[in-house]
Amino acid sequence: MINKKIQNAIDEQINAEIWSAYLYLSMSAYFEKENLRGFANWMKIQYQEEITHAMKFFDYVHSMGGHVSLKPIAAVQTEWKNPTDAFKDTLAHEKVVTSLINNLANLAVEEKDHATLNMLQWYINEQIEEESNAEQILAELKLIGDNGYGLLMKDKELALRVFVDPTKTPIA
Ligand code: FEO
Secondary structure (H helix, E strand, C coil), X not given: CCCHHHHHHHHHHHHHHHHHHHHHHHHHHHXXXXXXXXXXXXXXXXXHHHHHHHHHHHHHHHHCXXXXXXXXXXXXXXXXXXXXXXXXXXXXXXXXXXXXXXXXXXXXXXXXCHHHHHHHHHHHHHHHHHHHHHHHHHHHHHHHCCCHHHHHHHHHHHCCCCCCCHHHCCCC
């Protein structure tokens, strides 16, 4: 049985993961508007990934005999100055999520909840990849600068991203 403090903290994290999904879907809509369909595709897949992050927590709580209480999802930004601006926000947001996951792990240690701590290892590893992906694209966008051809090439590359459920792929 999951304890109440851990249950509440995971409920908050489910909300944060769904908010992340909503943010990236909003970025996808922004890129569609800018005719950058590859960037829009990348963000749509990011949205799908965030839903899997939320669902992994959702399923974990129920597998431990708990009960999830869903909370309202706050509004998200809908406009960005340019792709670099959107990826700066993406990286900053992923850093916030990493700190939320670390706080959850700290709580699991305090509560001596080894099952939750073990489950959280997956997220700790996933966040390394989440930050690294955003960092890489942001660095490339800084190199591209105002070069329209460079941006179109990057757009074509990001159009190739396909959704693979990350929760079904164990991270070493
Ligand atoms: Fe669910 Fe992008 O972290």
